[in-house]
Amino acid sequence: MTQQAGWYDDPQNPDNLRYWDGVQWTDHTSPKQKPNLEQAGRAIAAEDGWGTAPGAQQGQGQQGYGQQGYGQQGGYGGQGYGYGQQPGGAQPPYQGQWQPMPGAGQQLAAGRPTTPDGQPLAGWWHRVGARLIDGLLIAIVGSIVANVVVPGVWGDYVDWFMEAADPATAGAATNLDPPADLLARISTWSLVVAAVGMVYEIVMVTLAGGTLGKLALGLRVRLREQAGKIGWGSSILRALVYQVCGLFTPVAVLNVLWPLWDAKRQALHDKVARTNVVRVR
Template identity: 40%
Template sequence: MSFQAGWYDDPENQSQQRYWDGNAWTDRRRPKYGQPAPERPQDGQSVQHGQVFGGAGQQAQQPFGQPQQPYGQPQQGQQQHGQQYGQGQGFQGGYQPYPQQAAVGYGAPGQNPNRVVTPDGQPLSGWWRRVFAYIIDSILSGLIALVFSGYFVWKFLQWAMDFYRPLFEEAARGGNPVAPTTLPAEAYKWIIPASLISLAVQFAYQYFFLTKAGATPGKMLLSIAVRQRGSRGYLPPAVAAKRVGFYLGVNVVSAIPLLGQLVFIIILLDWFWPLWDDKKQALHDKWPGTQVVRT
């Protein structure tokens, strides 16, 4: 999403405006509200030739008998004797007390001072867009992972049916079977390969799209993308690896007994952190220095 070049409210200082060149903020700044127009002279005071009162948009006084310049033609600088005076515009060099604003609705930076943006003015994504994008990506990456891990998943399901069948049969006869609290070691010869394949697919899925397109399919559907806070463009490989690795790493650790409960709290904090963070970053955005933006 590109913004039109022009003057917008400075995201770093709401009391002034800053020039957006169409790609990034420049160092050109000006006051948000102009200085008052010069006072009119009192009766009896002399008026210099070409002096304008009332700010921009007020026509310069035209000497009697001088021909008028065609409407809309820009005025030149200091007028010499015999030159034409323009209409419809203020005298060139006169200070405009109220700078022109960009039209509302174009998505230009600064049109909503309450909206959180990146340092160069790109709006950040809301929390719900990130959640729905995550759900979509989880479904897509899960289906891809199932293609590669399907054999191990199927073998685990067969083992589970054989393992729990006696318990079901005893319960059907009116007994009171006691289910085991832990799985036998035999189960993990199917669970571990399936889990590792799933993690590898999720990492490759996120890493590929973030480095090649700047957004996963789920984020593309929700019109959001991931970028570095200080620069535009797709994520460098090292940054993408940090971002994806942090998130997948805490999920792996959550499966470890005892540590899992503590890590589960970190996972919850990671999910909800953008709601109160001033930069709208999750915990897995903090380490690599990334932000999720609107496109």
């Protein structure tokens, strides 16, 4: 069963906490803050009925903080704070580990914006870089697919333009508006490229947690209130709003710039889908 996102014992360093994003371990760590041992000992003594008996201090030293009570059993009673055993590799944390502590994410982020459960949000430049990588990939793949669907459209456009711009053939009243059939083919070509881009984003974000550009830069898309991969519905809504914003240049520019001043670092399509772009490394 997948463990919920949060701060858990670092499998590589028992003195640290490491953030589990619901899918895998991230590179974000924070020093572990152990409870005050003296206060914890008194609490255990009171709970077990030791009270102020003469042997209380000796029992507390042997059972409360000994190797069996504190190290191997993973904390007080084997399920409290869990400073003992660690999961290996990339396995998810188990229930007996240290559970998310309020403020741990804010301490790690040191003022950087985070999701409500403490995962750092992606910076604006990282998001732009990921979009540039994705835009190049979509332009290449989309053009190949569109040229199969609408073959020769740009060759016909160049031929028409050269003929229309030539005074010897067009005359004095040169008309630079393409004929209706050529405009229809160009529109179809553009729609195919847009459809390729939308399908690419929906599939990659849903199945892999991010597009190839985001994966390359250590970014992931998640719901703001819930870690892990988003579902098909949220992914489709997010991609659809992004495409609609792109139809109007002022709105497209506003959508790209919006995370710069937004407290949650959400673009407009993130706000509609209730998502965040986060950093995992």
